[in-house]
Amino acid sequence: MRHASIIRRTLGSLPVATLFAAGASAPSAQTPAAAYLPRALRVVVPVTACERLGALDLSDDVGARTRITSARPETDARPSPYCRVTGYVEPAVNFEVRLPLANWTQRFVQTGCGGLCSSVNIRVANAEGCNPADRGELALASTDMGHAGGMEGDFGRDPQLRVDFAYRGVHVTTLAAKALVKAFYGQPAKYSYFTGCSDGGREALMAAQRYPEDFDGITAGAPAMNFTTQNTFYHGWNALKNTAEDGGPVLTADVLPTLHRAAVQACDAADGLEDGLVSDPFGCRFDPGALACRGDRTQAACLTPAQVDAARAIYAGARDAAGNKLVLGGPLPGSELSWAGVFVPRPGSTRLMSPSIATGTLKYLVYERNPASSFTLADLQFTRESFTETTKLHGLYDATNPDLSAFARRGGRLILWHGMADPHISPLNSVAYHTAMTRVMGAAAVEQVARLYLFPGGDHCGGGEGPFDMDLLSPIMAWVEQGTPPFAIIASHRTGGRSGPIAGIPPGMPPPGAPAEGMPSRVDRTRPAFPYPLTTKYNGSGSIDDARNFSPGPPAPVAAEALHWLGASFYAPGQELWCQGEGTTLRCRSTP
Numbered sequence: 001m002r003h004a005s006i007i008r009r010t011l012g013s014l015p016v017a018t019l020f021a022a023g024a025s026a027p028s029a030q031t032p033a034a035a036y037l038p039r040a041l042r043v044v045v046p047v048t049a050c051e052r053l054g055a056l057d058l059s060d061d062v063g064a065r066t067r068i069t070s071a072r073p074e075t076d077a078r079p080s081p082y083c084r085v086t087g088y089v090e091p092a093v094n095f096e097v098r099l100p101l102a103n104w105t106q107r108f109v110q111t112g113c114g115g116l117c118s119s120v121n122i123r124v125a126n127a128e129g130c131n132p133a134d135r136g137e138l139a140l141a142s143t144d145m146g147h148a149g150g151m152e153g154d155f156g157r158d159p160q161l162r163v164d165f166a167y168r169g170v171h172v173t174t175l176a177a178k179a180l181v182k183a184f185y186g187q188p189a190k191y192s193y194f195t196g197c198s199d200g201g202r203e204a205l206m207a208a209q210r211y212p213e214d215f216d217g218i219t220a221g222a223p224a225m226n227f228t229t230q231n232t233f234y235h236g237w238n239a240l241k242n243t244a245e246d247g248g249p250v251l252t253a254d255v256l257p258t259l260h261r262a263a264v265q266a267c268d269a270a271d272g273l274e275d276g277l278v279s280d281p282f283g284c285r286f287d288p289g290a291l292a293c294r295g296d297r298t299q300a301a302c303l304t305p306a307q308v309d310a311a312r313a314i315y316a317g318a319r320d321a322a323g324n325k326l327v328l329g330g331p332l333p334g335s336e337l338s339w340a341g342v343f344v345p346r347p348g349s350t351r352l353m354s355p356s357i358a359t360g361t362l363k364y365l366v367y368e369r370n371p372a373s374s375f376t377l378a379d380l381q382f383t384r385e386s387f388t389e390t391t392k393l394h395g396l397y398d399a400t401n402p403d404l405s406a407f408a409r410r411g412g413r414l415i416l417w418h419g420m421a422d423p424h425i426s427p428l429n430s431v432a433y434h435t436a437m438t439r440v441m442g443a444a445a446v447e448q449v450a451r452l453y454l455f456p457g458g459d460h461c462g463g464g465e466g467p468f469d470m471d472l473l474s475p476i477m478a479w480v481e482q483g484t485p486p487f488a489i490i491a492s493h494r495t496g497g498r499s500g501p502i503a504g505i506p507p508g509m510p511p512p513g514a515p516a517e518g519m520p521s522r523v524d525r526t527r528p529a530f531p532y533p534l535t536t537k538y539n540g541s542g543s544i545d546d547a548r549n550f551s552p553g554p555p556a557p558v559a560a561e562a563l564h565w566l567g568a569s570f571y572a573p574g575q576e577l578w579c580q581g582e583g584t585t586l587r588c589r590s591t592p
């Protein structure tokens with residue numbers, strides 16, 4: 001029994017009961033913080049003035065010309081004052097580093113970006129209840145990944161900017177930030193972490209795969225690890241399938257609740273608990289044809305034939321005419337409400353994520369030679385030939401190398417996480433990665449280095465109907481610093497919107513999930529998630545809204561045939577390309 005060890009070993013070292021023992025009688029989001037504690041590390045104070053960092057030349061540390069553009073104390077900052085340093089690595093990798101002035105406890109945390117990035121935005125998400133984060137004790141950094149204002153993707157005309165976006169920008173920012181930490185405090189950070197979601201999840205995996213020395217602990221949410229297919233076939237298919245001949249949408253936002261109710265009705269109880277959440281969307285079979293309009297039904301509560309076709313195609317995911325999958329999968333049953341704003345227009349808005357990111361990626365990023373400027377999304381072919389052409393730079397952008405043995409050898413630890421109702425990136429991508437790691441490294445080695453958590457009803461990086469607010473920074477710190485592997489991760493859901501920031505949301509895009517309604521949010525449900533492929537089982541008595549009434553359920557790995565697609569071979573060691581721009585030419589090789 002391949003998965004018996006994770007249950008036995010983790011249960012033995014960390015009884016589930018202790019994870020729930022600290023909880024009050026009401027569901028509480030505070031419970032997990034008590035279970036996973038970072039080490040108590042002493043405060044280290046600066047050995048130099050903040051402003052003096054402005055005179056540093058970090059070029060040797062970074063291995064490329066690096067300029068500091070400003071260094072000044074932010075003395076009024078909350079929760080604690082810090083030294084704010086901005087700069088760039090040539091050609092244009094902008095970064096910001098924040099160094100606590102009085103309460104640094106020897107940790108460095110770099111945060112990832114979303115979409116195509118294009119702005120510097122330090123955002124520590126999924127860290128509420130993590131003491132060093134809440135108190136402002138962390139040295140922080142982030143980058144725009146080498147270009148500003150390029151959400152249309154047109155920065156990809158410059159090959160070097162493609163490389164900076166693909167993997168170099170984050171890495172050189174890490175080197176610059178670490179050099180600034182050392183100069184400011186007179187010592188390096190004792191522990192370094194990366195945390196990101198969406199493209200930030202891809203960035204997180206890039207670090208583990210390409211630069212295993214950079215971080216001790218990494219959390220990777222909803223990783224866009226299959227960048228080249230995700231931002232072309234996945235988003236392109238959903239956008240085109242939901243576009244009628246007149247250019248208007250087929251599925252409109254007002255039918256999504258109908259579709260969602262039917263999907264939940266079809267799948268809710270099949271996972272063992274009727275709780276309004278689809279906890280096994282991979283095994284669920286839902287046909288939107290059941291909602292087809294009949295004579296006696298009103299339009300609001302049924303789907304036209306065109307809408308049924310569109311919904312079926314979207315669930316099925318991008319395919320060629322022979323049925324070969326061009327992506328791992330489409331959005332899963334239970335995700336319907338969050339299709340709004342992604343490929344189904346919100347009322348009163350025509351702005352959509354899917355056509356915009358797919359068009360930009362196709363026009364400027366994925367092809368070795370960009371298509372003509374007249375290219376439109378409708379020119380994208382869903383064929384095997386087009387797949388081969390579109391993925392030629394897979395080795396540049398994608399983060400699918402499942403061999404983390406170098407990261408493991410240096411003591412690195414990875415927490416992967418994904419919402420099951422993610423409309424942007426199918427959780428099958430993360431499942432496929434975990435499966436490939438297990439195939440390549442062996443289950444015991446994977447258990448040493450990585451965990452995957454899936455959250456029912458979780459939207460993209462945050463929000464959604466299921467409990468999806470959780471502190472992951474404390475568990476990764478406890479694993480790295482105390483040797484305590486994570487087991488139960490307790491997530492909460494709040495009425496009235498979530499309180500913490502969400503990582504990985506591209507600039508200008510609204511966050512997923514219900515908007516905050518201006519009322520104080522209240523935790524209305526907590527639920528543990530256990531390491532994949534374990535499931536979460538209701539104990540049979542007590543509130544289904546209280547995490548304490550749940551236990552680890554039997555492993556339920558996703559069926560192998562669900563992971564078949566034309567890109568299955570991408571999940572292999574040594575798939576990386578190491579590239580640089582030489583003028584208008586992109587030169588790549590298979591070694592650094």
Ligand SMILES: [Ca+2]
Nearest residue numbers: 268273275277
């Ligand atoms: Ca259920």
